[in-house]
């Protein structure tokens with residue numbers, strides 16, 4: 596039987612990012628990641644110094660918590676992390692889907708999984724140069740292939756600067772069929788530090804105006820809605 600490493604389960608909240616923005620959602624945050632992005636906003640689910648806080652849970656136990664949080668009313672569940680793709684979420688997805696719950700997954704596209712095809716929405720978020728990580732595009736393409744059975748697969752790219760912007764255009768050119776979402780990077784990820792909403796608005800303005808001036812009309816450009824509402828608070 597699979598045991599999952601779970602950093603946190605929370606909600607209902609709203610999906611704050613990308614294609615499903617605004618959608619009522621429960622989050623399952625998996626512990627552990629094969630990347631170390633310089634600006635990761637979820638290091639408590641990445642850095643192994645926090646591993647003692649990650650609970651070993653069976654899919655049944657995660658499913659029981661999701662039912663409790665939603666009071667048994669079917670809702671969208673987002674699998675995030677860390678990188679959920681380093682674990683086997685197939686059994687959890689099967690339990691939830693049988694009860695009418697929908698599943699999305701956020702992953703960087705570094706590990707392909709057969710259960711991607713059981714998702715409603717696969718969100719692939721390849722990492723730009725500012726992250727300090729490098730994308731293996733062959734593996735990323737394997738992730739796109741593994742998600743062929745999903746209802747939809749989208750690409751979501753975090754953009755911090757001009758170099759990331761140019762990179763995002765190249766990433767889109769490699770996978771032009773994936774609907775593309777851009778979000779400005781949040782440079783302040785400490786949950787104790789209040790976010791500077793004006794600075795985030797300025798970043799969103801810069802990204803939006805850059806794409807429009809460039810006549811690049813493919814991407815949808817969105818803020819992180821949960822950060823607008825709750826700042827860097829955890830568990831929302």
Ligand SMILES: C[S@@+](CC[C@H](N)C(=O)[O-])C[C@H]1O[C@@H](n2cnc3c(N)ncnc32)[C@H](O)[C@@H]1O
Pocket residue numbers: 628634635636637675676677678679701702703719720751753778779780781782783784819
């Ligand atoms: C914490 S990651 C977990 C899932 C997966 N490891 C990934 O990166 O796609 C969830 C989403 O948050 C984004 N993200 C992480 N840190 C961010 C930051 N400082 N500003 C904006 N988005 C960020 C990631 O790019 C990803 O789309």
Ligand SMILES: Nc1nc2[nH]cc(C(=O)O)c2c(=O)[nH]1
Pocket residue numbers: 608609610611612622637675676701821831
């Ligand atoms: N509300 C809310 N929306 C989100 N979208 C992506 C998130 C993530 O950390 O994966 C996230 C999150 O942590 N909270």
Ligand code: SF4
Pocket residue numbers: 628629630631632635636637638641676677678703
């Ligand atoms: S891939 Fe995702 S979870 Fe892993 S370090 Fe990067 S942003 Fe954080």
Ligand SMILES: [Mg+2]
Pocket residue numbers: 636637
């Ligand atoms: Mg987040």
